[in-house]
Amino acid sequence: MDRVWRLACRRISTFLTQIRPQSALPALQPTIDPIDRHRDFEHGPYVKTRIPGPKSQALLARLGSIQDGRTVRFFIDFEKSAGNYLVDADGNRFLDVYCQIASLALGYNHPDILASLRNPANAHLLANRPCLGVTPPIEFIHLLESSVLSMAPSGLRQVMLAMCGSCSNETAFKFAFAYYRHKQRRGTSPTQEELETSLSNQAPGSPDLSVLGFTGANHGRSGAGSLSASHHKAICKVDFPAFDWPRASFPRLRYPLNEFVAENEREEARCLAEIDGVMTQRKAEGRPVACLIVEPIMSEGGDMHASPSFFRRLRKLVKEHDALFIADEVQTGVGATGYVWAHESWGLDEPPDMVTFSKKMQTGGVYLRDGLFPVLPGRIGNTWMGDPAKLVVACEIANVIRRDRLIDLVRLSGEEMLKGMAYLQSRHPLISNVRGMGTFCAFDLPSTELRDSMLTSLMNKGVFAVGCSTKTIRLRPSLTFALRHVHVFLDVLEAVLTDAE
Ligand SMILES: Cc1ncc(COP(=O)(O)O)c(C=O)c1O
Known part of the structure; x- marks a missing residue:
């Protein structure tokens, strides 16, 4: 009953957040819910096989014969994945709160990124990889300014790309x-002795700095x-x-x-x-x-x-x-x-x-x-010193973050997430130390074994999360993780905690 009531409250609170006038939540209310721009799966997670499923297992066997595949969990069907949901080779659909080790800014297949990559005007940047330190393309400075530099921290105006x-x-x-x-x-310039000793990794050319x-x-x-x-x-x-x-x-x-x-x-x-x-x-x-x-x-x-x-x-x-x-x-x-x-x-x-x-x-x-x-x-x-093709994607990411006020959305979703997790912590002694900033959140379990078994249970119920250190589960969703995703996550977490007790 308690769960039903809480669910109902959450749904009402989401609804109210959506209809509340702009002025009631000046800092947090995004002007456009990015979900309206980029619909992902309405029906949430869906798991129909053991994980890894048979198709992932077959691919893993092939991979294992050419490289070390022992850290691979399953294979992703990128084409079918969308927004905050990844679809695996076997058609299982997971809410992804790991996002390729925190590296998906806008979730899967964001339409603005796809449009930019399909734009014929960008084809030559994708086709030709330059050595940026010697012959950068004529678009390089504009690309840098519109992506990495447009997000530069205050006080730092210079940048050097890396791989x-x-x-x-x-x-x-x-x-x-x-x-x-x-x-x-x-x-003064390095001395002759420094230049020469550096070639044999000796001081003073290779100094003992740390x-x-x-x-x-x-x-x-x-x-x-x-x-x-x-x-x-x-x-x-x-x-x-x-x-x-x-x-x-x-x-x-x-x-x-x-x-x-x-x-x-x-x-x-x-x-x-x-x-x-x-x-x-x-x-x-x-x-x-x-x-x-x-x-x-x-x-x-x-x-x-x-x-x-x-x-x-x-x-x-x-x-x-x-x-x-x-x-x-x-x-x-x-x-x-x-x-x-x-x-x-x-x-x-x-x-x-x-x-x-x-x-x-x-x-x-x-x-x-x-x-x-x-x-x-x-x-x-080094040779490449970055990749203009990736700057094309980074430009779209920077644009969408600004246009859709995604930092506001992260704050809103993060607050809801922390509130929900604190509530679950108060009801379920299995989890502790709920903490976070924005949606960069985490909580602990009593042991590595319990943490790992909770990650498996979450995955079996359609949430893909990964741990860090010995007993922590960390959340690294994309910046388009909206309230409805938070609620899916909390519902699955609650179900897993209830099953575990
Ligand atoms: C804080 C931090 N620094 C550096 C790295 C290394 O990045 P990469 O794996 O891209 O080399 C990571 C990777 O997880 C990281 O979390």
Whole structure:
């Protein structure tokens, strides 16, 4: 009865939200519900086979003979998928709250993206992949301005594209190292000895500089740079040579944050003192920290939050140590937290020196403050340095975010999601630590086994979610995730929790 009543209340509240005059919800009410522009499946999830179903299993067997397919859950039928629903090879339809590891900005097959890709005027950009550092196409600057730069965080006007999130961070590290050495040399060019020793990976040409990261953080795993700054999963690191770079504790806060303010403040002060100590010690040892990298919400590490005041003090501390501050917004960036960039919620006096992005932007890259490009040209780059075809998609994403006021929609859906999950937490002791910003939400289960079994139950009832760290379920829906999707998710979660008790 209670469930029926709550369902009815939700339906009424959705209806009221839709008919409420604009002025009643000035900040949150989207002018156009994107669902009206882009209908996805009216009837919600639909699961008719075991997962993976027979068609996915057959494809998996073929894949397994040519590459390691052991992490694959099932195959997607992209053509049949739409909006926030993915359809798998066997015709099962899932509400997708994972979205290709947080990288679908507008869901599947958004009509504006499809139209842009079908536009014959864009065909030559899709057909010819340039080396952007040597011969960029004539449309390149316009594409950059209409996509990546149109969403640039305030204070950061320069950008350099990269191929993925890991490469974005490695590019940022190289900017930081080059800048540090430039300052140490007081603006002079590298010496002959430095040039020669760099070729054999020896000092002084290959200096003992480091990146400070946080325990539990993930900054990618493409190569030694991003992997050395990541400290989350041993299985991703073991056996691979890495740099001897330091790490410090990220605050382990208690939730809900507003109930444990004093305790959380003490924890944040402890972490800041530790960071200060690590940076001081490294400098004394002659191997200084050139930059610190931090995720606004430590994602793979378990969706760990810290307060705006922690980040403000961290930014100041890093500057005092003469290092650069990099916000890794590969996962948090492009709207999902209810801000285009999560770090905008911190109220910084001075922006980060660099912000890295990828995933929802469709291209990797680094935003930089002025003055960080090395004095000598050609020092940082590779063959492609991005992909104009992906900028065509990123332009549509930027347009649709603005036109459909998707950041407002994320806030509205996120509020509803957190309210609903807090309600479920109050009724079902199995879940705890409901937390989130926008629709970038998470909750915990008592153990890895229970978390994994809940993910399977959710999938069997048509919600595709994935965990992070050891006992967390994280939600990474697209920016078009509307109230009706929130309600489908909460209903399935409630059914799974009820079954589990
Ligand atoms: C915060 C963060 N940084 C970097 C990366 C690495 O990105 P990619 O897998 O595209 O290399 C990830 C990937 O999940 C991430 O979450």
